[in-house]
Amino acid sequence: MTVSPDNAMTTTDGKAQDHIVKLEDIHLSFGQTQVLKGVNLTVNKGDAVSIIGPSGSGKSTLLRCINALAMPQRGRITVNGTRVDQLTKESERIELRKRVGIVFQQYNLFPHLTVLDNIVLPPTKILGVNRAAAEKLARELLDKVRLSDKANSYPGQLSGGQQQRVAIARALAMKPELVLFDEVTSALDPETVGEVLQVIRDLVRDGMTSILVTHEMRFAEEISDTVVFTENGLIVDHGSPEQIFHTSTNPRIRQFVGGLGARGTVRDGEGI
Amino acid sequence: MQDSSILNTFIAMMDRIGLNYEFLATGYEATIWRDGFITTLYLIALLIPVSLVAGLVFAACLTSGRPFLSAPVRGFVEITRNTPTLVQLMFSFLVLNTFVSNLVGGAQNNPLTPFFWVVAVVGLHIAALHAEAMRAGIEAVPSSMVEAARGMGFSQWQILRHVELPLAFRASLPAIVNNLINLVKLTTVGNAIAVSEITYASIMVWTQRDNVVSLMIVILVFFSAINIVVARLGIWVERKLAVPGYGL
DSSP: OOOOTTTTTHOOSSSSSOEEEEOOOEEETTTTTTEEEEEEEEEEEEEEEEEETTSSSSHHHHHHHTTTTSSOOOOEEEETEEEEEOOOSSSHHHHHHHHHHOTTTTTTOOOOOHHHHHHHHHHHIOOOHHHHHHHHHHHHHHHHTTTTTTTTTGGGOOOHHHHHHHHHHHHHHHHHHSEESSSSTTTSSSSHHHHHHEEEEHHTTOOEEEEEOOHHHHHHHHHHHHEEEETEEEEEEEEEHHHHIIIIIOHHHHHHHHTTSSSSSOOOOOOO | OOHHHHHHHHHHHHHHEEEEOOGGGGGHHHHHHHHHHHHHHHHHHHHHHHHHHHHHHHHHHTTTTTTTHHHHHHHHHHHHHHOOHHHHHHHIIIHHHHHHHHHHSSSOOOOOOOHHHHHHHHHHHHHHHHHHHHHHHTTSOOOHHHHHHHHHTTOOHHHHHIIIIHHHHHHHHHHHHHHHHHHHHHHHGHHHHHHHOOHHHHHHHHHHHHEEEEEEEHHHHHHHHHHHHHHHHHHHHHHHHHTTTSSS
16 A cells, blocks of 8 residues: 555554655644645655645645645654654755755746756756766756757747756756656646656656656556545545546545546547 | 147147147146046946945845844945935045044054045945845746745755846846946045045146036046946846846
8 A cells, every 4th residue: 555544653663664755644734724634645665646636735735845845833754764844954954855856837947047057057056966977967867858959948948848848857867766746737738748748657667756746637547556635635535546536436536536537538649 | 748749739629619628738637637537447447346246245135034134234225225325425434434543543544545435335335226126136036936946955045146146137137237327427426535536636627727618528428438338238248148038
């Protein structure tokens, strides 16, 4: 079982497990607004976990907790041996973030740097990698995301899908232990969604631990080892894609995935 | 004096259209006047980097989110922006400078010259204006981009250095060039505390020669020429730094 809401506390402590991320009883509020109300989630090394659910259910906040961009008021977060909830200093959080890649909806490439420099900057400045080595890796990654010919372009000269692929390459340049994807295709037009999903698909196939917040139900179904359904700051259910998308008895989940068309809304160019 | 025939021809020609440049043929006043130009150019050359560096430091403090850095700078910026530079200069020279003299045991031991006070007061005054322009540029960087940089593991300083400042500088460049053009003109306040820049030197000459208009024409042409160069350089830098496909 990859995800174990509620019973997570009973099975783990002290035992050598291959889980890489473990959230236990996470509570988080912004002022009076309770965003997360006791979330439990375990992700195993090499797995792809998709988090689905309606907007405002706390999906993105959950993701931000994993690399300390948001700090919960209560609960334990463990990322590959690091107790994230206990990191009080910014320097400690930076150490964690070096190991956890994150890709956002709005790409957020640095517009004043070329594609190549966007990918070279983080490893050279944050990890202290020398320029030649970072550039070699950057070119390999650009090859991987099929943008070798765009190395000297500026982000403003690329399409949204191309920018997002560069953003993924930039995250990989830090050689992260896992990558978080926060609705990375939500700002893209249907035609370019496919090219970004293909890059993530390759990554998951290569065994990169990936946690995705997504509205691409078909894609989640295809690549995930586990799908998590969240609503109102809680994990309502979790399980294999088959369980969540097709055999769930929960009426809310059936309504949600049915409404988004778990089957039958194949997009052109998306591929399988 | 070499070229004396050319000079004399020039003086005669100007005299014919009613302009009096006779003093150029004398040694003493001509030297004062020439040194005035050099002092002004020297002030400008010093003040541009001083104001930019101080402005950068002020902007970094203002946007640091740390009250012990931002509060004093905010206070300084408000006082500097809201009071006349001439008054600030006189206050600095007559009050602060006297205070320093008393501290070091007499004016003869005080290393601070009127020239220093012009650089300090005008430099920091323009720095305050630069800082506000740069602050606007820094705050215009989308917060999602800053969060992304933070998420990658950049420190606050690295984000400022590699993300916010490069973008802020581009956005604030037109305002900064405007400030620099003001700076060039503001060097003339030096004459209030006897720094022999060009207006002070000119006053020395025209009180003897009664040739205000003749000298004024040269002063206006001189400052116009410098500021045309400053503005041109600004446009050149703007083009040089333009990011393809980006609005700046």
